[in-house]
Amino acid sequence: MMLFHSLGVVYIAFGWLSGLLLFLGTVVVYFVLSSGIRYWVKIAFLLLFFISMLPWRLEIIYMPRIQIIVPFLAGFFMLRVWSFLSVNQLELEKKSVHAFNFFFLGPNLSFPLMPIIDYRDWKKAYNSSTETTYYTAIDRLAAGLFNLLLFRVIYHFLYIAPFAIHNGMDVIQFMLASYLMLLRLPGLFLLISGWLGLMGLNLPPVFGRFYFANTYSEVWRRINIYWKEFVVKQLYNPFFVLFGKFSFNMRMGMAIILAFALSSLLHTWQLLWIKGNFDFRITDLVYWTVLGCLVFVSGTIFPSKFIQRFNAQTKINFLDAMRNASAVLMVFISMSVLYSLWITGDIHYWVYILSLLQHFTYDDFYFLISTASLLLVGFAVLTMIFHRFRNHKEFFSVLPFSSGIFILMLFFLRFADPPQLKKLLHYVPNHEDVSRMEKDYYDAAVGSVNRRAYNWELILNRKRPEFFKRDDQLHRRRNDLLTRELRPSVSVDLNGSHYTTNSFGLRDKEYAEYPDSGCYRFAFLGASYTMGYGVNDRQSFEALLEDTLSRDYCVEFLNFGVGSYSLVQQVALLNEKVNHYHPGGVIYTAHSQEKFRVTRSFVSLVQNGIDLKYPALISIRDRAGLKQYMGFDELFSRTQPFSDELLDWGYKEIIYYCKTHSCVPIMVFAQATMDEENRLEWEALQQKAEGLGFVILDISNALVNYPVENIRVSELDHHPNAFGHQLLMRALYVQWKKNEEIIFNRYGK
Template sequence: MGEKKHSIRLWALILVAAELALAAFVMVRFELDLAKPLGWDLMWIVPIFVVHAVIPLAWRRAFLLGVTALLLVRILGGTSAMYAIAVGLALIGICHLPIAFRWRVSLVTAIAIGLALAAAHVVHGGHHLEAAIPILGGMFMFRLVLYLYDIRHEKPGAATPLERIGYFFLLPAPLAPFFPALDYQIYRRSWYQKPAFSTYQVGMLWISRGVVHLVLYRVIYHFFSPPTEFVHDLAGVAAFCLSGYLIYLRVSGLFHVITGGLRLFGYELPETHHLYFFAHDFSDYWRRINIYWKDFMTKMVFYPSFMSLRKLKLGHQSRLAVATIIVFIATAVLHAYQTFWLRGDFEIHQTDYAFWGILGLLVVANNLLDARRGPAKRDESKSWSWKKGLSISLRALGLFLLFAVLWALWSAQEWKVFADVMSQAQNAPAWQVLMLAGIGVAVMALGTLGQWIAHHGFNPFEAHPGLKRSVATTVLPLLFFGILWQWHSAVGIPGWLGARFDVVWVDQPNERDQINRERSYYEGLLAGGASVGAEEEKMTKEVVPDIRGVLYQERFGPAEVWGATWTTNRWGMRDKYYSKSKPPGVYRIAMTGASYTAGRGVKDGANFESLLEDQLNADHAGVEILNFATSANCTVQRLADLEMRIVDFHPDALFLICHGGEVDRNLRALARLVEERHEDFTFPFIDDLFEKAGVKRGDRQADTIRKLKPHEDELMSWVYRQIGDVCRAHDITPVWVYLANTRTRSLELAEEARPYAAAAGLVTIVLDDAYGGLPPEKVALSESDSHPNELGHQLVAKRLYEKLVDYRDEIGLPLPPESIQMTKLSKSH
């Protein structure tokens, strides 16, 4: 019996639905792209798929459009979603007005310019429209160009209105503004082009492959992507280059999930990427990576340019070369255009032109060489030999390494940064050279062996494998990730692997990006300018001449800073008034830290320091916590503040609030002051350390960090030993407290500085589960600002109070027995 292409048997439907449920579970648990905006609501994709697969074919386009509209409401809110739908329908409608084609293009361009001005905040489009623009950009910025190109010569009635609208309002689009440049003709032709089960199962295979890519990206991003200033030898250069290239797995993973998802709704789409790391010449690479983009540029730029060049009476090869160069120049510009619609800024760096220019010239040279060699020598026959396999492996490895260097150039964004990193390759110990050479030989051997296996009938990367193999290839990676997560959440993966899994399964910035975020924040705070508001400039003193760098202004505010009311007392603390002399019968705590402790982004009295003080005084009147925290400081600067200011307030205890990355934060703070030619480093030890390391005033930050890196253990031991000695000399109990970042919550980071504090005699407290197990979006100010919100501060205060009860004897904190008992009871429940 024949079966309709859009129909599917019950057992096959159950199989695909189960695979989809497993994939959605893993994506939610690992907070992968597409899943993060929805959380557990992503699981609705399973019943949506099932309903779509069983309803009559005539209803399916309308059903998908309805789901997309609901998703827009879920992502943007009702009003912004209505703006997105209205503007989108208006753009589509203009394309079909009964006027000359050039006028339709002009009207579409005028609307696009208006939206661009709103996106750039040149004109005020209103909050709701501006919120919708990134998603509108993702849906229309390339597809509208393709659509206008194709409908110009389309026959009347070639497509239904639902089909036309559905091209733009595709289901994953609201979740993924960064979307493949799907061709309109391919979209139309592909709907249920093959039997439904075949299309669905390949879609699930691609989704599973995409999940693997995204998880691999997460591993590379966190553990093999060093900050530029920490690259100091050949191995570091190799890690920087390779990681910069390999994190493209995020793009290929996202596009696999998107196109796989579209296949679940009947679209028999081609691959977006095909084994691009295995390309063995430049033209082959261009054909394999981001295939939809290559097709878009060929259709919209290459062919029109190639045909237009005939007017110049150029030869065939010359036209081919010039048209190819135009394609790559246009690609650089269009990437900036895409970034503008998604992020609101249009910027092309010199390294963008360099990357695309070099790639374009290499492809041109490759094409011209192929043309001269002729078809006979270009023929890739089915015959295979070890010599041929080794040659292909060698070329593929060489191309991979070349592109790793090019991607390092592109990601560096500045020539001087790229040159600085690459110059470190001269520091090449023999063992590193041998290790990297050995890895290269092993890769070539494995590549050649893989070709031999494929030549003998087994291709592990077959595009359309048989059912059993397809299901196994789909399910096994997803099961592995799911079981790994379940194991860790239930009992905890022990040791080294568990600590790293803590980092991988949460979407959070790596060390490199966290450094860049902190640097932009700190340097903006210190240097002023556009990134610093007027209130922020007023609330900080002029840069003080000693090593502390920045202190808060005395008696500042109340004023709005970072979106919240901010007030400082007469001593420049973000706190209520305290006398310098300690009142009789009072237990006084001096708390020092950075912007988390100061309470950036929350109103006065809502930071965890104030909440903790209130809780302690609810149990035992007579506890004062003085908040000496200032933005942009490090442990060395806190030591200086302890000696110059804190001891004058006669505290009973000193709480140093740390967040991980303390070693690097100290190196960066010192390097920043060196680059600014700061004169007074307060401590003779620091001056001696600079002399020993060869640091000179005015050295670039990256150079200073590399010089100080071998001395970091000496620096950290000294600073904590000094803190302990100063505290003991003034009868102060020093307490080191680790508070994790709202996003980077690995407790392993505590072990970076805790041993130094413990060795110096400080009481050490690690606030495990400081945020009550809530996800970052619940306890952070925003996706771009990881500082705790008011709920985050409440949870930190609660957890710190519980820890103080446990450590009360070591700290000497006077707590009545009833409060201790109540805390134990609350923790047991």
């Protein structure tokens, strides 16, 4: 039954050709592993197997039908094969369907990060199905659903990105929320084990209540039981035997530290196949080594007699419950600090984040003390209640999780607006993941080497590199503030759209150097939306507006848009290129997250060692203490206090250009398809821009009433499609007509 289900999942996910390749690949590898050939031959075969798949996973070779299955084919074997071979050597296994299913698992197609199920446990699970197996499966599904719902609440509403940290409370929020987001992993694993339980597999528990652990040893025992068993059996035990000449504690300590250090490499090995890049960081090794030392010290050298007694006794009083709650809180806080090092990925930046703890107020301190005290008392009381009724497992199995799901859903249905409710019910990237997606998109386009992987679900569906290689036919790089520009006089097809540039390097038709008498000419500045990424020539909202207005009078909009340009590039573009065509007006296209985008662009310039040229930009760099060797997140954090200054500088430069060249300054504000509507942000920008002298054309509502699926190019490309550009043009046409008299009264003045 399970085999047929897995085959059905493969067909639905990949179609018949890729699905057949995945199935046949699994069959071939399984038969080699379960055959009677020598052990070293099997190891050599596995090495050849993984080496042969690397070019596809690293996107050196692009063959879609094969590339799409490589992460999953590797996922079937990358760690479970270790357990299978160790058993297979001791117990000459016969080929069987249940042994094949050990690798060819349907859930593995939905959850690349599968728990590392031990093969012996898998065999037992096949033969020990009882009525309680299905009750346990339902419990796990409920627990998994609750964990994932809670994770999404934390992910969207509590988590703060590292680059958004400004003070001590932000640091605390970042550390606690980061550690709490581990809820996603037990949530996924519980869903997997619950699904397998409904198939009749009586698998052991996957996760314990690791957030409530009162020692580091307990954290290790509970945080991922399957992984812990894998590390103990495959790494710790061999090392413990290897160091047989040393004392018991020495053997244990050395084995633990080495096993934990190798765990970091195994995680990197997993992520290589899931993300498609080898991303080993020194913080990975530090995290696992420090955790191993803490486990060793708390379990052997300084074991707490109180904790041992507390964990063993059947009755507890309030004082003991408070002491236990204090231990749990201390372990939770220290694990949050340690985990923040891992998730930050940069020791230098992590130290910088910790330095922000000095920015605490007395109110913050009192709030933390009060909250911690309430949590201690509340946890102590709950511990006593659960301890008293712990034998009534049938009452506490589904009740907490079903109650939690009900409360979360009730809260969101009552108080949340539809976009917030969508975040709970569907996977929607938060602001940090969206920004990393956008940054990586343009980093690849301009050839930046500073790529950092974001959420692995997004990585699995990443665009192929040929898009960016072929993009070089349209763009050429520059080692200055512009970073790149469109090649003049080219005509290319990219990603399903046709792009043509004129002799001056604009995605537009040819224009004379001076406008005809009686004709209005405007320079249209912007990024990829203005340029029309993802649509054919003359389908961008700029071109559509020009064609529409030209029915009433002569008007020319010169499209200076280039993908990835922000306010800094627009200023450089103004001073270098725009005056060649002598426009009487300059239209600057601003987007949602304007402050974030200009800050990110400025940071990228510093990180790539670009000459900033303008004294104001150099001053910001120096006052923020920015150095090229720093990581992106640290640079961004240091720059954020100067974001308003960057905006003021850019807007004033545009106004200055318009005054000195007799142009009317116009600002168009458009909502990006991936961003949430933020009226407060736009109102602040509008007030700033109007105060400086911009004519404001607000088209921020042009796309909000349409499902994003209908207005974007594709699931992987969130630029507006042809319909989206038509909507933008209609909204801009209305705003233009509304402000037409003001624009023409100031035109050329």
